[in-house]
Amino acid sequence: MTITSRQLRVSRRAAIGTAGACALAWAAWPRAQRDLAGMPRGRKVLHYWEKWTGAEGAALQGVINTFNQSQEKLWVVRVPISDISSKAMVAIGGGDPPDLVGLFSYSVPLYAEAGAAMPLDSFPEHEWRGETDYLPNIWKLLTHEARPRAGVNTCYTLGLYYNRAHFREAGLDPDRPPRTIGELDAFADRLNAKDAQGAIRRAGFLPNLPAWWPYSWSAYFDGRLFDSATGRATADEAGNIKALEWIAATAARVGRAEASAFAQTFSRSIHSPQDPFISGRASMIVQGPWLANFIRLHNPSLDYGVTAVPIDDALPQPELPRGLLEADVIIIPRGCKNPEASWEFLRFMQRRETQEQLALAHCKGSPMREVSSEFLARHPSRFVGVFDAIARSTRADVLPPTRVWPQYADLLGGAFDSVWRGADPAATLAAVQARAQGLIERASSLRAARAERGGA
Amino acid sequence: MSGEHESRFSEAKPARSSGSPKAWLWIAPWLIGFIVFMLIPSAMSLYYSFTDYSLLESPVGIGPANYVELWNDPLFWTAVWNTLAYAGASVTIGTLVALLVAILLEQHIRGCGVARAIIFMPTLVPLVASALAWAFMYNSEAGIINRALGAVGLPTPNWLGDARYAMTALVIMGFWNIGTAVVVYSAALRDVPRSLYEAADIDGAGRLARLWHVSLPAISPAILFNVMISIIWSLQVFGAPQIMTEGGPDHSTYVYQLYIYESAFRYGRMGYASAMAWVQLLATIGIAGLTLALSRRLVHYRAA
Secondary structure, three states, X not given: OOOOHHHHOOOHHXXXXXXXXXXXXXXXXXXXXXXXXXXXXXXXXXXXXXXXXXXXXXXXXXXXXXXXXXXXXXXXXXXXXXXXXXXXXXXXXXXXXXXXXXXXHHHHHHHHHOOOEOOHHHOOOOOOOXXXXXXXXXXXXXXXXXXXXXXXXXXXXXXXXXXXXXXXXXXXXXXXXXXXXXXXXXXXXXXXXXXXXXXXXXXXXOOOOOOOOOXXXXXXXOOOOXXXXXXXXXXXXXXXXXXXXXXXXXXXXXXXXXXXXXXXXXXXXXXXXXXXXXXXXXXXXXXXXXXXXXHHHHOOOOOEEEEEOOEOOOXXXXXXXXXXXXXXXXXXXXXXXXXXXXXXXXXXXXXXXXXXXXXXXXXXEOOEOOOOHHHHHHOOOOOHHHHHHHHHOOOEEEOOOOOOHHXXXXXXXXXXXXXXXXXXXXXXXXXXXXXXXXXXXXXHHHHHHHHHHOOO | OHHHHHHHHHHOOOOOOOOOHHHHHHHHHXXXXXXXXXXXXXXXXXXXXXXXXXXXXXXXXXXXHHHHHHHOOHHHHHHHHHHHHHHHHHHHHHHHHHHHHHHHHOOOOXXXXXXXXXXXXXXXXXXXHHHHHHHHHOXXXXXXXXXXXXXXXXXXXXXXXXXXXHHHXXXXXXXXXXXXXXXXXXXXXXOOOHHHHHHHHHOOOOHHHHHHHHHHHHOHHHHHHHHHHHHHHHHOOOHHHHHHOOOOOOOOOOOHHHHHHHHHHHOOOHHHHHHHHHHHHHHHHHHHHHHHHHHOOOOOOOOO
C-alpha cells in the first residue's frame, strides 16, 4: 500500500491546531520543581516567603539548609518576594498563604488584630521559652496585646558613624565623638566645607542624609510618639517638637536648599562606593550596623568610629544610650497548610545560634538576651558592641504598637520635610497629631464593630 | 483558487443578527475576560468603597464614611492638585511638542527617517529603566542635565530634591514618550488631501496659514484622540513619581495613584483606596466628557 503526497497533505488549520495543542500540553505538563531538586523523598514541603535577596538571601538560605539537613520530616523552600507586605496581604486575604512569611516588626499590630498572624502561644512550647529568650524590647515587638504573634529574624538600632581622619583634620579628637546634640552641631560646623558658590563640598552632619528614619529623632530628645497605656498618639509632645525645632535650626544653619541638594545627590548611592560616608563626602552619618559590611567592601581603609547617636544636652542619664529598636519578624499566617510544621521551623529560627548565624551574615546585632562570646568575637563590625548597648539600654524604645503606624510614620516623614523647608514645628506636629489620632480612633472603633459582629 | 473563494463567499449566507450563538461564542473569550477581570472587580471595588477593608479582615460596612474622610483629608487634596497640575502641563505641552515634532518630520528633510526612529525608540524602553536613567540625569551635582546647564552658565536647580522643580522635572521626563503621539500625527498629516493644500496655494496662503487653516483642522480628529489618551494616562501617572521621587519632596509630586497604592497596600485600607479609585474614575469620565463637548466646534470630520 502506497501513500500519495495528496493523502499526506495537512490543512493549515490542522497544523496550527496541532502546534497549539502541543504548546499547551508542554506548558501544562507536570514537571519537578527546581526548588525541590535534591529533596529527599517523603518530606513535607514548607514555603517560606522572605524579602531578602542577594547576600542577605544567601545567608538565610544557609540557615534553611542547616534546618533541612537537621531533620527528616520537613523541607523548607525559600521564596524571595519583593514588596512582601502587600503580597502577603493579598495571599492571606485570598486564602492561599505560604507556610511562613517574613515581615517587618511594624506589621505585627495589623496582622495580630486582623487575626492574620497565628498566636504563637497556641502552639506546644517544647524548648521555646518565649519572653525569656529575647531582649525586652524585642519581646515588645513580637507581641501584641500580650500575645506573641511573631518570631524575630535579626534586629537593628542606629548609631553615629564618624570619620576619624576628618576629625583630626578639623582639629577634633578622633577618640572623643560628640555625645550631645550641642556637640554634634559644633563638631558638624567645624567639619562642614563649602565651595565658593556656597554649595556643600563636605557635610559635617546632616539629619536628612539619608532621610530614612525621619521619626527617629524624637527618641534623642525624650519625645514619645505613642502612649501605649492610653493608646493615643503623642506627636505634639514637647520632646517631639524640640526634635523638629532642632531639625529646623539645622536646616537654617547649613542652608535649606544647599543641604537638600547635597542630600539629593546621594539619594541613589547609599551603600554604594559613592555613599556619602564611604566616599568621604559626609563626616558623620546615622546608619545601622550593616554599614560596616559596605565600608569593608568599598573602602576598607576608611578610618572611622561608631558611637551612640548624641542626645539632647538637657536629658537625664546621658550615659544610657537611646534610640529605636526595630526588627524583621517571621509569622505563621492564618490559613497556612502546615501550621504545626511551620511552628517547628519557626522555633528553629528562634534558637540563639540560628539568630547569631543570621546576624553575623547580615552584620546586625543579636535580638537574643544571651549572646555568645564567639558572636561578638566573630562579628564583621568591630563596633557591634555600640549597637548591642543601645538595644539593651533601658532608655531604648520601640516603634508605636499601632496598626496605623505606617500611615503615622509617613505623616511624620511629611512633617520632617515641611519643617526642613521652613514650616513651624509645633503647628506641623499639631496637624500630624490630629490626623494620626483620628486614624487611631477610627481603627479602634472599626475593630470594636468587627468584634461585635463576631471576629475578623 | 480565487474563483473557489469567490463562489464560497457568494454562496455564504448573510450574517445573522447579534443574537447568533456563533457570534457569542466568538466574542466569549473577550466577554469572559471583561466580566471576570473588569466588571466584577469594579463592582466589588464600588462595594468596598463603602466599607472598611484591609484585605486581611472581612469588610465592615461604613456607608459613605470613606468619601467623607476623603473630603477632609489634606493629603487627598494635595494628590488631586498635583495630579491635575501634572496632567494639565503634560497634556498641553506634550501635545504641542508632539505636533511640532511631527510637522518638522513631515518637511522631507534629510535624516527624517532616522529622527523618527530615534523619537519613537524611548517608547520601547521600560518605564522603570527610563525613570532610573532620568533620576541619574537629574542628579543635582553629577547629573548630565545640570552639568550641561552649568557649562553654559545657567542655574543648576536641584531638580528632584527641591519642591519647586520636582513636578517640572517629571513633566519634562514625560516628553520622553511622545513617540507614539508623533507617529499618529505624522500619519494624520500624510493623510491630508493634497487638493486642500493646492486650493490654499491658489488662495495665496503662506506656510503658517496652510498649517493653521488646512493641516490642523484636517488632523483635528487625531489631535482629539491623542489629547483624550494623554488625559487618561496622565491622570493615572504612577511609575515615574514612585521611582524617581516617591512623592516628595514635601509631597510636591505625591500624585493620586501613589496615594491609592499606599492606602491599599501600605496602610491596609482597601476600602479607602477603592473610594479614591471611584472618585478618580468619575473625574476622568467628567474631564473626558468635557473635553469631547468642547472639541465639537474644533474638530472637523471629513465626510466619507
